[in-house]
Amino acid sequence: MLNHAALDRAFQALADPTRRAIVERLSHGARSVSDLARPLAMSLPAVMQHLALLERSGLVTSAKVGRVRTCRIEPKALSQVEAWIHARRAEWERRLDRLGDYLSELQAGGGDVGADG
């Protein structure tokens, strides 16, 4: 399980459109730093800063061979972010279901709801 701080970094990493573009790109295959930088309208150091953040967040790993650093996605971190969102949505929908059930019951009985506030 991703701890609080790590989840924090992961969400923060994904908040930036450039970094999401990088993740999207990397989902199609590992890429070198300058390869990732080429289509982006910014300097190489700027891209490196994004990559550093992605790596600190655990979403991306990289390894250097010779002078080329190759970056790739870390699917585990990605799936843990996914899990967090899913859990919140699932909990909400579970509640709605229970409320639905309760309201159905009431139709055959009587009383007060207390709703969902």
Next chain:
Amino acid sequence: MLNHAALDRAFQALADPTRRAIVERLSHGARSVSDLARPLAMSLPAVMQHLALLERSGLVTSAKVGRVRTCRIEPKALSQVEAWIHARRAEWERRLDRLGDYLSELQAGGGDVGADG
């Protein structure tokens, strides 16, 4: 489908720990503004700014009855963020699978890989 800008706002909204705490809280049921603010170590206006951002992002909706504004989760927006992450992870894993298949084939044949860079 969530457009680019909306997805952007949603990810940005979730980047902040306070806002994620609010979403987490709301997943257990709708809440009023001051109710949400109570456990948070900040002023009410600060919480309102977070809520405004969450609402602009589409993750949260709210309605005012009398003087009380009640906030609730918008599961659709949440699931679209979830979908984005899932798609990236799925794509990466699909690639890994194909690469695995290819490598298996090679073991029964011969040639060059071209790997995943």
Next chain:
DNA sequence: GTGATACTGAAGCTGATGCTTAACCATGCA
């Protein structure tokens, strides 16, 4: 060794973000 390529480090600028305080408005209630 020389030059090109690929990346790295550091400093600095600018606008956005997250907060604060100090008002203020609207509703509920005695």
Next chain:
DNA sequence: TGCATGGTTAAGCATCAGCTTCAGTATCAC
């Protein structure tokens, strides 16, 4: 009518995020 409650607005401030440029270092090809 007057006071408490719940929310809202506006202004200001400190910090941070994202970018730039400039100046490196390491590797590779010749």
